[in-house]
Amino acid sequence: MADKRMTLDDIVDQLEDGMTIGLGGWATRRKPMALARAIARSKLKDLTLMTYGGPDIGILAATGKIKKLIFSFVSMDQIPLDPHFRAARQAGGFDILELDEGHYQMALMAAAMQVPFMATRIGLGTDLIKQPELSKTVTSPFEDAETLVAVPAIPLDAALIHVHRSDERGNVLTLSPDPLFDEILARAAKRTFVTTEKLVTTAELDMRANSRFNIIDRALVAGVAEVPFGAHPTSAEPDYHIDMEHLKTYCDAATSPELLSEYRQRFVDVPHETYVAAVGGVDAIRALRKPAY
Amino acid sequence: MSYSLAELMIAAAAQCWADDGEIMGTGIGPLPRIAAGVAKSLYNPDLMTTDGECFYTTEPLGPGLSSVDFEIEGWVPYQRVFTTLWSGKRHAMVAPVQMDRFGQTNISVIGDHKKPKSAMLGARGFPGNTTCHLNSFIFTNHTKRAFVAGEVDYVCSPGFNPSRYPDGKVPNWLDLGRIITNLCVMDFGGPDRAMRVISLHPGVTFEEVQDNTGFELARLENLPVTPAPTEAELAAMAKIDPKNIRAKMIKDNPSGIRG
Known part of the structure; x- marks a missing residue:
């Protein structure tokens, strides 16, 4: 065992x-x-990190470990903004994929279910879908023929x-x-x-x-x-x-x-x-x- | 009867949930949270409100209070917050940093997204919330920096801007609630869903509101004065917010009646 x-x-x-x-x-x-x-x-270096961020991201941003951050927020609830994250982000210290909190779950769920993407309305009308990773849409194959955002598996x-x-x-x-x-x-x-x-x-x-x-x-x-x-x-x-x-x-x-x-x-x-x-x-x-x- | 500007805003905000029925009411930040509590206490007892962590409380729990002293009536871990919000059975009130004439909001960055002048929270759940359920808004500082000309720096939540949608039309699933500011109450009832002033706080003129807004506002022809909080509303606020955190939310805690 x-x-x-x-x-x-x-x-x-x-x-x-x-x-x-x-x-x-x-x-x-x-x-x-x-x-x-x-x-x-x-x-360790050049890490791509994905999380609902807290001081874990602040520490790793301050120590220069992040190449890319996939996130919806970095916050400490009662202290809304993390100054280490802000400093690194404002210096252009790493690449960003900014996701809606729901996108975050869909991207992981798609990976977990071994499908290439999950479809959602979320993101339409926003700047988030101008990011290349979130820029693909898919048309519903059903009668509604609705255009939806394809959230890629991560x-x-x-x-x-x-x-x-x-x-x-x-x-x-x-x-x-x-x-x-x-x-x-x-x-x-x-x-x-x-x-x-x-x-x-x-x-x-x-x-x-x-x-x-x-x-x-x-x-x-x-x-x-x-x-x-x-x-x-x-x-x-x-x-x-x-x-x-x-x-x-x-x-x-x-x-x-x-x-x-x-x-x-x-x-x-x-x-x-x-x-x-x-x-x-x-x-x-x-x-x-x-x-x- | 004297009341503060914060209390006037809470009373106006509480009306947002009055006719919602049995859904999840989320006020993010102290004033919206107290307002959701007032709505639950006086106008919509079926409203479900949380301890800000992962439980529904029977009685509304105000800011700065521990849920330990409150009866818990349900479990609402984050996963359930999401399944609830995706289903549309929620009405939130949020405090964006910027809003534009389309009702698009920003809490992510000021300046360039890759290398921002100011990095704020990140988009959080704003895109999904606004896509899936009704949101109302609160601004304690009605200025041109909050209500910006053009578009917000980074569009976190969708608005009535047809050019941003795949088929060039605002989707029929989108709706936006009221906006409560330190000067007035607004909605999106103007021509083509333009932002519209529907009441002015005591002593405020439409011109003052317009001068502090970065775009042209629609208005009701005969603008009423925002109703003063009732005795019952003030009593509910005192009960929900015994630490009087509402007095600290606007600089110098001004009176609701100018003069």
Whole structure:
């Protein structure tokens, strides 16, 4: 029986320059942040990243890892604009494919279903369909003969997601109240790598009671690393909430090259355990209070 | 009775959901969120409103409040938000950065899309929302920078601009709701769906609205004054927004009655 346990660095070693990689979560929820930081301190380059963006994109933009970003937004909810993303975007630092939030799902779904595109009205009348990737239309073969936008399949080389529990075979649980879109991300990807708050036995997953939290089947999971607080400073509710204080420190780091360099030294270019200590330690993270949405 | 400009705008905004029936009402940002709550409290008790995360709450939940203290009546993870919005059973109120005479809006970039002068959020769900269901709009600063001449810098949501559609016609699925600003209330009821002023806030003239708009506006011939919030509406706002976040949404929290 396959033992898929890996370390963070093992996962990064599976990735290659130029790959198209999907990042799970949404804005400030269950982002694979430890993986984003591990990529930031690796030699990887020229990545095409696809995600509902949060500080994962800010970190990877600030560290020059992005060749192309496929996105609908980069935001931290309570802090609407990410200054690292803005700075890189305004400098023309990477190529862009800007999608409607629904297009994003359709592109992954088409890849997952092994069809070339999905058809939709969404995009008609907007500037989004002036982008070459979204510029193709298709005519309905039925009586309506309606002209629709063809959203191309976007297959991923790898998907990176953060979960709450996993066994060593990659049977996972995401316990947060919203499963988000990690499932279609994994289904659109050749291989999915998972970080988990806790690695447990299959029995401890209590799958009979928790099956609704089992968002993907283990056949999709190529590797799993136990990384407690691997979503920090985003939330992995119910285990911990967003760290607004740290997100402010993160934003402040965009105000000068010196502060960015200091931020990288303290929080990015360090092993994950050192990061957890640097942001206040295990007890401080567990004590974070849920902010209002 | 005294009331603030923000409260006047909330009362006007609440009317947008009054006749919607049992659909999802989403007010994005504090003023629209309070307005959806007022609509649910007073005019459309069947409206479904969320905690901004992934639950429907029985009572409307105002900005800055934790859903922990509220009864949850349903689950609405993002996937369900999308399936709901695609079906059309939702009415959102949003606050774009720019809008043009066609009702096209922008929240993505100012300047060139490849190398913008200002990168903002990204198009988010604006294209799909406007394609699939009714949207109303709120602007707390009615200026020519918000209501721009020509077209918005990056068209995120479709509008009544025939030249942008494959067959040169505005599709019949498109509809746009009202626009609530700090000066007036507008809709798209003018000739060829032109933007039209339908009421002026107390003390505001049509000329002032026109002077602060980058394109020509249509108008009702006899323009009424936007109705003052009722006692019941003010009481609902106080209940939904006990932290008085509405007082912080417009600079210096001006009175709703100029003078």
